[in-house]
Amino acid sequence: MRFEHFxxxxxxxxxxxxxxxxxxxxxxxxxxxxxxxxxxxxxxxxSSEMLTCSGPDLPELLVAFLNELISLSDVRRLxxxxxxxxxxxxxxxxxxxxxxxxxxxxxxLRHSSRVEPKGATFTALKVSHGPDGWLAQCVVDV
Amino acid sequence: xxxxxxREVEPNVWELPKAGRMRVPxxxxxxxxxxxxxxxxxxxxxxxxAALPGIVGCAWAMPDAHWGYGxxxxxxxxxxxxxxxxxxxxxxxxxxxxxxxxxxxxxxxGALRDRLETLADDLYRTVPAGVGSEGALxxxxxxxxxxxxxGARWAVERGYGDPEELxxxxxxxxxxxxxxxxxxxxxxERQVRQVGTLGSxxxxxxxxxxxxxLDAAAARAFQIVEGEILAxxxxxxxxxxxxxxxxYMQLLGKSAPAHHIELADRELACAPIRSPEGQDYLGxxxxxVNCALANRQVICHLVRQVFSRHAPEARLRLLYDVSxxxxxxxxxTVGTRPRRLFVHRKGAxxxxxxxxxxxxxxxxxxxxxxxxxxxxxxxxxxxxxxKESEARAFSSSCHGAGRRMSRTQARKQxxxxxxxxELGERGIVIRAHSASGAAxxxxxxxxxVEEVAKVAEDVGLSKRVARLRPIACVKG
Numbered sequence: 001m002r003f004e005h006f007x008x009x010x011x012x013x014x015x016x017x018x019x020x021x022x023x024x025x026x027x028x029x030x031x032x033x034x035x036x037x038x039x040x041x042x043x044x045x046x047s048s049e050m051l052t053c054s055g056p057d058l059p060e061l062l063v064a065f066l067n068e069l070i071s072l073s074d075v076r077r078l079x080x081x082x083x084x085x086x087x088x089x090x091x092x093x094x095x096x097x098x099x100x101x102x103x104x105x106x107x108x109l110r111h112s113s114r115v116e117p118k119g120a121t122f123t124a125l126k127v128s129h130g131p132d133g134w135l136a137q138c139v140v141d142v
Numbered sequence: 143x144x145x146x147x148x149r150e151v152e153p154n155v156w157e158l159p160k161a162g163r164m165r166v167p168x169x170x171x172x173x174x175x176x177x178x179x180x181x182x183x184x185x186x187x188x189x190x191x192a193a194l195p196g197i198v199g200c201a202w203a204m205p206d207a208h209w210g211y212g213x214x215x216x217x218x219x220x221x222x223x224x225x226x227x228x229x230x231x232x233x234x235x236x237x238x239x240x241x242x243x244x245x246x247x248x249x250x251x252g253a254l255r256d257r258l259e260t261l262a263d264d265l266y267r268t269v270p271a272g273v274g275s276e277g278a279l280x281x282x283x284x285x286x287x288x289x290x291x292x293g294a295r296w297a298v299e300r301g302y303g304d305p306e307e308l309x310x311x312x313x314x315x316x317x318x319x320x321x322x323x324x325x326x327x328x329x330x331e332r333q334v335r336q337v338g339t340l341g342s343x344x345x346x347x348x349x350x351x352x353x354x355x356l357d358a359a360a361a362r363a364f365q366i367v368e369g370e371i372l373a374x375x376x377x378x379x380x381x382x383x384x385x386x387x388x389x390y391m392q393l394l395g396k397s398a399p400a401h402h403i404e405l406a407d408r409e410l411a412c413a414p415i416r417s418p419e420g421q422d423y424l425g426x427x428x429x430x431v432n433c434a435l436a437n438r439q440v441i442c443h444l445v446r447q448v449f450s451r452h453a454p455e456a457r458l459r460l461l462y463d464v465s466x467x468x469x470x471x472x473x474x475t476v477g478t479r480p481r482r483l484f485v486h487r488k489g490a491x492x493x494x495x496x497x498x499x500x501x502x503x504x505x506x507x508x509x510x511x512x513x514x515x516x517x518x519x520x521x522x523x524x525x526x527x528x529k530e531s532e533a534r535a536f537s538s539s540c541h542g543a544g545r546r547m548s549r550t551q552a553r554k555q556x557x558x559x560x561x562x563x564e565l566g567e568r569g570i571v572i573r574a575h576s577a578s579g580a581a582x583x584x585x586x587x588x589x590x591v592e593e594v595a596k597v598a599e600d601v602g603l604s605k606r607v608a609r610l611r612p613i614a615c616v617k618g
Contacts, residue, residue, distance in 0.1 A: 007548035009181065009209040010344075036273055038578065067388045074381045075272055075331045106274035113273035114578045115549070116342040116618075118236040118384040119391075121211050122408040141211065141236045141384075142343050142549070 001040075003031035007122070008139045012115075013124055014066070015137035019060055020086040021127060024136035025065060029083045029101070032066055032120070032140060036079050037111035043081025046104040057094040058127035062136050065097055066120035072101065079106040115142040143180040158185060158201075163406075164192040170203040170618050171535070171601045173593060179546055183209040190406040191219050195414070196227025198476055198483055202492050202535040205431035205597040206544030206589060211235065212409030215489035218538040220474065222483055223415040228403065229423055230412035231394050233486035234469050236387035238427055239434035240345075240378030241465035242513040242541075243311075243442060244524070246364075247449070248457040249371045251351045251613060252549060257452050261349070262571045262614040264448045269347055269441055270339040271618040272575025277338035279440065283330050285361045287322040289337060290382075293432030294463070295494050297439035303446075303460075309502040311435060311463040312492065313470075320432050321425025326389050329426075332381030333433060338440035342579060342618035344542075346515075347445065350522060356473040360526045360607040363508040364461055373449075373458065374522065375441055378467065378618075379434035386430050390423045415484055423424070424469070431468060438463060452533040461524070462511035466491050466541040474536045485536050493527035493539040493604045514595055515542045518572060518615040519565050519585030523595040523606055530602035540603040543591035552587035553578060580617050 006013035012035065016027020030040060037043050051068045055061035065085070073080055080103035088096045106113075123139040148156040148170065156177055158168030168188035170177060186208055191213055192201035198220045207216030212232025215480075221227030254261070270277050275468060281289065289296050293316035298305050308315035322330075350372045366372070379386075394411040397419045398404075403412060413419035443457075446547045449456040469486045483490075494501055494510040501510055509527035516522040520543070531537045547555075558577030561584055565572050574580040599606050 005550055007550045009548060010215065010545040012549050064392075071328055071332060071381075071385055071388070074384075075328070077276070077335075079274070108272060108274065108575065111273075112578070113342070113576050115576070115582065116273045119388045123211055139211075 001027055001030045003027040005031055008124060011139050011142050013137060013139045015135065017135055019133050019134060021136065022087055024127065024134035025062060025085045026083040027103050028062060028136040029066065029069055032069065032117060033080045035114045035117055035142065037081065038114060040081040043079050044104045045082060045102045047078060048102045049076065051101065052096065052098045054094065054096050058095065059125045061095050061097055062127055063120045063122060063125060065099065065136060069101060070117050070119060077106055078103045079111050108131050117142055143177060143182050145174045145177040148177065154597050157558060158188055164189055166192050166197050166200050169200040170207065171597060171603060172205050173597050176205055176589065176593065179589065180207065181209040184214045187214045190410055191217060193406060194228055194410065194412060195403060196221040196225040197270050198222050199536065204538065204540040205594045206540040206542055208544050210488060212407050213486065213488045216540060217488045218486065218490045218535045220483040220485040220536050221415065222481055227415050227484060229415050229420045229469055229484055230410055230486060231387060231390040231423055232409040233488055234427055235467045235488050236384045236385035237378040238386060238467055239465040240467045241434060241438065241463060242374060242376050242515050243438045243463040244372050244374040244461040244513050245442065246461055247371045247373060248368060249453060249531065252371045254371055254453060258614055259571055261452045262573050263446065263618065264452060265347055265445065266573035266616050268448050270442050271341065271615065273342050273614060275339045276335040279337045281334045281337060283334065286330050286334055289436045290322040290429035290432050291320055291434035294314055294439040294459035297436045302440045304482035307460040310460045312465055315435060317431040319424060320428035322429050324422045324425040325386060325429050329382045329385035329389065332385050336380040337437055338444065339380060340377045340441060340618045341380055341422060342576065344583060345618040346518065347375045347616040348355065348504050348612050349373055349614040351613050352608050353521065353611040355605040355611045356608060357526065360508040363505055364511055364524065364607060365459065366523040366524065366608050373445055375438060377437060377441065379430040380437060381515040382433045383430040386426045394419060394423060394427065427469060431465060434465065449488055462513060464491050464513050474532065483536065487538055489541050490538045491541045492537060493531050494537050495527045495529040495531055513537045514540060514591065516591040517543060517588045518583065518612055518617065519570060519587040520591055521589065522610040524608045524610065525595065525598065525604040526607050527604055528584055528602055531604060534602050540594050540598050543588035543594055545587060546585040546589045551584040552582045552584050556581040556584040569579040570612050572617065574617040583617060
């Protein structure tokens with residue numbers, strides 16, 4: 001999974017890369033959850049959560065997806081380490097996303113956290129396709 | 143942002159003239175150095191805020207301002223419902239009613255010296271903090287609705303604190319008009335186990351020594367004595383507030399075109415105050431304010447318990463509780479006429495001057511305490527609201543030091559463990575739930591709080607009363 005963080009004022013930007021938009025979304029989700037568990041390899045696949053969301057375009061879909069993950073992990077007390085994303089175009093300005101998020105109950109001793117994400121924002125929001133493939137990014141309020 | 147591109151209308155007051163769609167000018171309260179350190183984005187964001195319907199006065203930036211979402215952090219803007227004024231989810235932010243609460247303890251640093259580490263250890267164990275932490279209270283959704291209506295009053299009724307304290311919490315402990323029905327189930331689910339938790343990031347619980355008294359009369363009214371230990375917490379409305387922010391950012395963004403509001407930036411997401419969407423957001427936002435007030439009240443009960451174990455002679459008296467991400471309906475004089483305005487303070491503190499009717503009687507003569515959090519290695523300040531602040535920015539002041547360096551940069555520059563050791567050598571006991579989180583909060587990654595507080599005083603936003611020095615800090 002290819003992902004990184006980028007700088008933004010008081011908060012953190014998350015950025016994922018991939019051959020498809022789905023992979024780039026998975027990367028962005030990995031960047032987000034590496035704030036919760038710095039080394040995603042320490043997160044076991046013990047529990048899985050399915051989630052769906054929709055949006056008029058890919059950027060908005062990314063924000064909806066990341067916000068859904070933040071609230072799911074908060075409600076279920078889970079750290080997520082791995083994601084599988086499927087995106088379907090239902091019509092003009094109607095994109096649907098279905099995903100699995102895999103993880104386990106957050107364990108402060110094993111999952112060395114940086115900071116708790118509060119919400120994904122529209123700041124520096126971008127989903128684009130370039131010569132190196134897809135990129136999906138936005139700033140997360142922490 | 144280069145100061146030379148702005149007009150300095152008075153010392154430390156910089157004007158962004160009306161241009162384009164701006165309905166009012168923008169104003170930045172800052173020294174030349176603070177202006178030069180500002181991101182160019184703050185100018186754009188102030189201009190966007192100044193273009194929102196029904197704005198009154200100016201779009202203001204406080205001395206600790208920096209680039210935020212939609213509104214700058216350290217942004218203040220007031221809107222008149224009579225003139226189509228709006229309420230903005232972006233103008234309040236994700237961590238609704240994040241704020242600071244400070245207690246005096248009656249103890250001196252000398253008296254506590256041998257017990258400081260033990261006390262810090264117990265605070266670290268007792269107050270739930272950090273990613274994924276749970277409070278001791280597990281509430282049903284119905285019980286949570288009572289929290290959302292009752293705020294700190296709910297907590298006091300449950301035995302968390304003294305009823306006498308409520309007068310020294312903004313809105314006397316509970317925001318009126320909170321409507322739990324306007325809060326999504328998901329938001330409530332996030333909160334049922336989080337009441338009484340500190341959170342992470344820049345949230346903290348700190349013991350501070352009063353380093354210097356700068357205004358003797360106000361210090362007397364606040365009952366602060368030089369050399370005394372204060373206990374301060376900084377935290378907000380936790381998962382519930384974050385979810386309300388997320389939900390309404392989406393909802394108000396979508397409804398804006400129907401209200402003929404053109405948003406220069408999605409994160410200005412707003413609706414007319416007198417619209418169903420605007421009223422829904424106000425009901426939900428006030429519920430989050432109450433959630434934050436209850437949260438801080440419960441945490442302080444835990445702090446009291448810790449003191450009773452290690453320093454039973456301590457007498458914790460609430461100095462004040464301020465919120466700094468809010469929208470409040472207040473009366474302000476514009477020209478000669480009093481008007482009801484909806485004042486957004488995002489990363490800014492309400493700062494009522496002396497004589498304001500909403501102040502508790504013991505503070506009426508001096509004004510409202512304004513609590514400014516520094517960093518774990520630098521000073522914090524207690525300030526007091528002034529008469530002039532009404533005309534300056536509808537009785538508002540700064541809220542903290544304000545970041546000057548990104549978290550990523552801070553991580554490159556500092557290492558959590560060695561930073562904690564260095565602070566320890568300076569006599570500051572740090573207990574952190576995340577080493578890298580601590581590195582991101584390194585004192586050097588913030589602006590100079592001394593300068594922020596001084597500018598706030600120089601321009602009349604509020605006046606310095608006491609400087610506080612950290613002696614122990616629990617980081618989320």
